């Protein structure tokens with residue numbers, strides 16, 4: 001999760017026994033973040049996610065991740081055998097593709113992936129498909145023999161147990177981990193997640209398009225309302241290594257602790273499981289809770 005899942009969070013999730021995911025983009029150089037996440041993770045599994053449309057600008061990072069980490073994953077673009085091959089030639093990481101349709105899941109299998117992650121429309125962040133999670137899972141399981149991890153709106157131990165019983169090899173959880181002590185999310189964002197009551201407090205929109213147009217995403221409804229009602233075009237500032245930069249209204253960036261300004265009017269990404277978040281806890285506590293209904 002860009003802007004949220006730094007090495008502290010990915011490492012803590014991994015140390016707790018789940019797969020902790022880094023994002024290709026963050027404040028510090030990727031090499032440094034891999035090293036730090038691996039040191040927090042101990043024997044745990046760390047992966048890194050890439051966006052297909054930006055991947056070709058940074059193939060060196062992809063290859064390094066395939067060498068050093070347990071899994072590399074690509075999102076958004078169509079599964080591509082050449083990318084899978086590149087990962088295989090670089091190192092021993094498992095290759096995953098996150099998709100939002102049955103056809104794309106079949107294409108991921110055909111491209112030679114080890115794992116496919118199917119994302120239902122309930123998901124927080126950028127949303128690739130339009131099909132509800134459980135329906136997509138069933139349809140994909142009928143078509144592919146790869147391990148299928150399912151994502152979108154999962155926030156309880158019961159939901160994790162249900163998708164595993166339905167045949168998923170794993171559950172991908174994003175939003176619940178934004179509200180953790182290791183998250184890089186801005187405290188105002190974390191509190192807004194805690195305050196949200198249900199999936200009705202989220203909305204699928206294309207509004208936060210600055211930097212990444214034509215890409216549907218799910219955010220807190222309050223964030224969209226606040227951005228629409230915000231008076232002005234600069235909603236805040238982000239501290240980058242190269243200095244303090246203005247952040248335009250409807251910018252795609254996640255409100256991290258590196259951001260200041262009108263946080264409530266920024267892209268506070270959230271999936272429909274947000275109503276299950278009652279507090280900010282350690283990532284290890286969240287992992288423990290989420291697996292607690294498994295046998």
Ligand SMILES: Cc1cc2nc3c(=O)[nH]c(=O)nc-3n(C[C@H](O)[C@H](O)[C@H](O)COP(=O)(O)O)c2cc1C
Nearest residue numbers: 001002075123124125151152153173174175269271
């Ligand atoms: C704040 C946030 C940032 C995200 N950033 C990314 C990202 O950088 N790359 C990616 O592949 N998916 C990203 N996602 C989507 C997740 O991979 C996943 O599909 C989603 O979180 C699952 O739904 P959930 O949030 O309801 O658990 C992000 C999700 C959130 C909530």
